[in-house]
Amino acid sequence: MRSSDLYTRKFHVSEFLAEKLIAATAFLSFAVIILIFVFVFREALPIFSSSEPATHDEAVQEEVETYGEEALGEASQLRAAEEKERRAGSIEHVEGNASLRNLLSTDWQPVSGEPKFGLLPLIVGSLKVSLIAILLAAPLAILAALYTSTFAPKRVKEILKPAIEILAGFPSVVIGFFALIVLATFVQDLFGTMYRLNAFVGGVALSLAVIPIVYTIAEDAIAAVPKSMTEASLALGATSWQTALFVTLPAATPGIFAAVLLGVGRAFGETMIVLMATGNAALMTFNVTDPVRTMSATIGAEMAEVVFGDTHYNVLFLIGSILFIFTFTLNAVAEFYIRRRLLRKFRGG
Amino acid sequence: MRNAPWLGTLTVVGSGAAALTIILLVVVVMANILIGGWDTLSWEFLSAAPTEGMTAGGVFPAIVGTFLRVILMSIVGVPIGAITAIYLSEYASQRSIFARFIRFAVNTLAGVPAIVFGLFGLGFFIQFVGGGMDRAFGDGVELRWAQPNLLWASLTMALMTLPVVIVSVEEAMRNVPRELREASLALGASRWQTVYKVVLPNSITGLLTGGVLAVSRGAGEVAPILFTGAAYFLPHLPNSLSDQFMELGYHIYVMSTQSPDVEATMGIQYATTLVLLLLTFSLNFAAVYLRYRMRKRAIA
Amino acid sequence: MTTSMDETRIRTEGLNLFYGPKQALKSVSVDLKKSRVTALIGPSGCGKSTFLRALNRMNDLIDDVHVEGKVLIEGVDIYDPKVDVVELRKRVGMIFQKSNPFPKSIYENVAYGPRINGVNDRSKLDEMVERSLRQAALWDEVKDDLTKSGLALSGGQQQRLCIARAMAVNPEILLMDEPASALDPIATAKIEELIYQLKSTYTIVIVTHNMQQAARVSDDTAFFYLGELIEMDETKKMFTAPSKKQTEDYVTGRFG
Structure with a gap:
């Protein structure tokens, strides 16, 4: 009788291991997000735990409490770094004071005799460049997406889509290089701006990196509008442009909104393009033809030269944390909109 | 206004013009770099090291560095990405909270700025892991692992390109018909046997596409390696994981922004940019081709 | 009923099955007997396929x-x-509505089951592949191109390949979910002929939409309606003198 051995459920070791291993590996993505949170914030933390430069030990204490044993090593390393500086002696190193007032000031002079860590010009810089980029990229990308999915003849579509994929594949350093060498000169010749490298040049260059993102997601959103909807409109005698403008586009709005949000996120976090094309002067102005220094470019330019563990280093990590939180929030909101659109799609609404 | 003919014309012409503008932009950038770099590009340029304080010679070490980095990155990132995709597509129930967390994490990861990955590489890999390794194995004086190097740069890059791999492989797996899984399970194959013998062989193209896209993205991204391993100039090629390395994108950045005489090296800058562009292009074309084949097969 | 208890191979007792809040099977109790073909009939969505898939836990x-x-x-x-559900499915094979050969060679399709059970000896595999293909009445048509892709076969051949593949793991029971619904009449006739030959060796449960097919191939017939088993009896009786009004309406084509 074979039936009795149905009961002897075998313990499949390899099956069990495979499943656990796969789940554990999948968990890694989640763990990395947590680790990014922890390790980027942790290097920014000393700013908040010490308002006086002399109380570095206090900051160390704080860390020990928060992170347990592994922080002990970190602490000793911090001490070692301080020790080394003291021994070096020859250069009088001034520990910066990163009080809230200093952080909220309008001067970013991290390596002067009295370091100033005012984040405002950097934040304004990032916002300014991102705004220029998205104002240029979003209309172009959304219109092009509308064109591809509603009006374009098949032949044009077959050129347009690969062209955008090519643009998406441009390394940002290549766009930065193009902006630095060609675009900057072109813009200066055209408008006679005082500075070759400025917020406008950076924004234009950045829009090249933002266009593919907005285009892809907007196109996706437009293509996801149920055919029944557009067909209903056409059957009522509406022309294809009326359908596109008054039916398709409104129906795709949440997806397009998400596309713009993700575009802003990309613009805000992009480093190489702005590092190479904006002139990197931390000016607190709202003039688009002034040079500008963004948050990401500041990290990119200065991190390689700071002393590990000092205030400047911590402030750069603080800027990174702000970037992370900002893009994280944008992504979460965008995802909410995309999901809602998908849900509606599945409900057939 | 809703039936004004001018509005119709404006819509069609306007959106067409937008599309045309984008194509033109792509063409202009490509043409500029192609023309600017063509004359300098030569076999010697590809195979020689920079000479005379980087004002002459080639970019061989930077090419080697880029290759080493993307290879290391793929060795780590592609398997992790593929396994995560297997989990999401084959193991996780669509309603499980755990799977939703992971999906959210993957989407978030895709949106984290490259420079933040760089900070993470510095804070986690170099300071925390590297520092720990030095304390455990080192002599306490010399820094070996707690400094920027090839390994940490590659690992940072691997994490950054993880979503690219996951999304691509998962798409390929979802294209494998459910009927094939059912056939296998109904024959008494276990879940893992089904994945290994039926699902994976039928999503190899997706795996390749994911790998190629990740490599392409990784090869072009400079921000995360600015302070996790790239070097301005090195007299010799890296020969261990704890060495720094030269790199094409970083090379372009420093040559065009930090060299004393930018004009003198313009040809080299353009040619280096062209090399990087050609490299990422050929990779992207390969990915587009693979994906096209995959989708065609999924429809058939 | 003429058969005794110990000829029962599958028995369900008060089987309820829910998809989320929706109940798809309502207290189904039934005996399915050895060496007989049982047809499950009923209108679309009546639960017959769900019932079939409950028998090997698909x-x-x-x-x-x-x-x-x-x-x-x-x-x-x-x-x-x-x-052990894996063990169960080896015992209870299944043929699907849409033939689903793997995108592998004919040989590898049939060898799939034995291979996952650890058979790697080539001559043994050869023997199993040949025996299964013969049982599925496909051997003569494909013996010269066993390396050809299973997808290159015609629809009817593909379905017989799937039957051969299922038999290569030596099941005792074969569940068939509308195995001929996508086939032309000639291919259908071949499948029906095959079912007739297989019933001495296997207990066969077949879901079908086609009344004539149920009448032709089965010994017993069960009629499902709205997730309930309305009536089950010998096929002859079900089609000539059913005891329930609903059954009569259905088999005479008054609804469904």
Whole structure:
């Protein structure tokens, strides 16, 4: 009788291991997000735990409490770094004071005799460049997406889509290089701006990196509008442009909104393009033809030269944390909109 | 206004013009770099090291560095990405909270700025892991692992390109018909046997596409390696994981922004940019081709 | 009924099955006997396919499925947590509505089952492949191109390949979910002929939409309606003198 051995459920070791291993590996993505949170914030933390430069030990204490044993090593390393500086002696190193007032000031002079860590010009810089980029990229990308999915003849579509994929594949350093060498000169010749490298040049260059993102997601959103909807409109005698403008586009709005949000996120976090094309002067102005220094470019330019563990280093990590939180929030909101659109799609609404 | 003919014309012409503008932009950038770099590009340029304080010679070490980095990155990132995709597509129930967390994490990861990955590489890999390794194995004086190097740069890059791999492989797996899984399970194959013998062989193209896209993205991204391993100039090629390395994108950045005489090296800058562009292009074309084949097969 | 208890191979007792809040099977109790072909008939969505898939736990693959009651195969409750579902499915083979050969060679399709059971000896595999293909009445048509892709076969051949593949793992029971619904009449006739030949060796349960097919191939017929088993009896009786009005309406084509 074979039936009795149905009961002897075998313990499949390899099956069990495979499943656990796969789940554990999948968990890694989640763990990395947590680790990014922890390790980027942790290097920014000393700013908040010490308002006086002399109380570095206090900051160390704080860390020990928060992170347990592994922080002990970190602490000793911090001490070692301080020790080394003291021994070096020859250069009088001034520990910066990163009080809230200093952080909220309008001067970013991290390596002067009295370091100033005012984040405002950097934040304004990032916002300014991102705004220029998205104002240029979003209309172009959304219109092009509308064109591809509603009006374009098949032949044009077959050129347009690969062209955008090519643009998406441009390394940002290549766009930065193009902006630095060609675009900057072109813009200066055209408008006679005082500075070759400025917020406008950076924004234009950045829009090249933002266009593919907005285009892809907007196109996706437009293509996801149920055919029944557009067909209903056409059957009522509406022309294809009326359908596109008054039916398709409104129906795709949440997806397009998400596309713009993700575009802003990309613009805000992009480093190489702005590092190479904006002139990197931390000016607190709202003039688009002034040079500008963004948050990401500041990290990119200065991190390689700071002393590990000092205030400047911590402030750069603080800027990174702000970037992370900002893009994280944008992504979460965008995802909410995309999901809602998908849900509606599945409900057939 | 809703039936004004001018509005119709404006819509069609306007959106067409937008599309045309984008194509033109792509063409202009490509043409500029192609023309600017063509004359300098030569076999010697590809195979020689920079000479005379980087004002002459080639970019061989930077090419080697880029290759080493993307290879290391793929060795780590592609398997992790593929396994995560297997989990999401084959193991996780669509309603499980755990799977939703992971999906959210993957989407978030895709949106984290490259420079933040760089900070993470510095804070986690170099300071925390590297520092720990030095304390455990080192002599306490010399820094070996707690400094920027090839390994940490590659690992940072691997994490950054993880979503690219996951999304691509998962798409390929979802294209494998459910009927094939059912056939296998109904024959008494276990879940893992089904994945290994039926699902994976039928999503190899997706795996390749994911790998190629990740490599392409990784090869072009400079921000995360600015302070996790790239070097301005090195007299010799890296020969261990704890060495720094030269790199094409970083090379372009420093040559065009930090060299004393930018004009003198313009040809080299353009040619280096062209090399990087050609490299990422050929990779992207390969990915587009693979994906096209995959989708065609999924429809058939 | 003419058959005695110990000829029962599959018995369900008060089987309820839910997809989320929706009940797809309502207290189904039935005996399916050895060496007989049982046809499951009923209108679309009546639960006959769900019932079939409950017999080798293929419903487990769907999120949110919840089963109450018992399914006994040779006296063993297959929903008992101690039961090895992989082992169960080896015992209870399944043929699907849409033929689903793997994108591999004919040979590898049939060898798939033996291989996952650890058979790697080439001559043994050869023997199993030939025997299964002969049983499925496909051997003569494909013996010269066993390396050809299974997808290159015609629809009817593909379905027989799937039957051969299922038989290569030596099941005792074969579940068939509308195996001929996508086939032309000639291919259908071949499948029906095959079912007739196989019933001496296997217990066969077949879901069909086609009344004539049920009448032709089965010994017993069960009629499902809205998740309930309305009536089950010998096929001859079901089609000539059913005891329930609903059954009569259905088999005479008054609804469904």
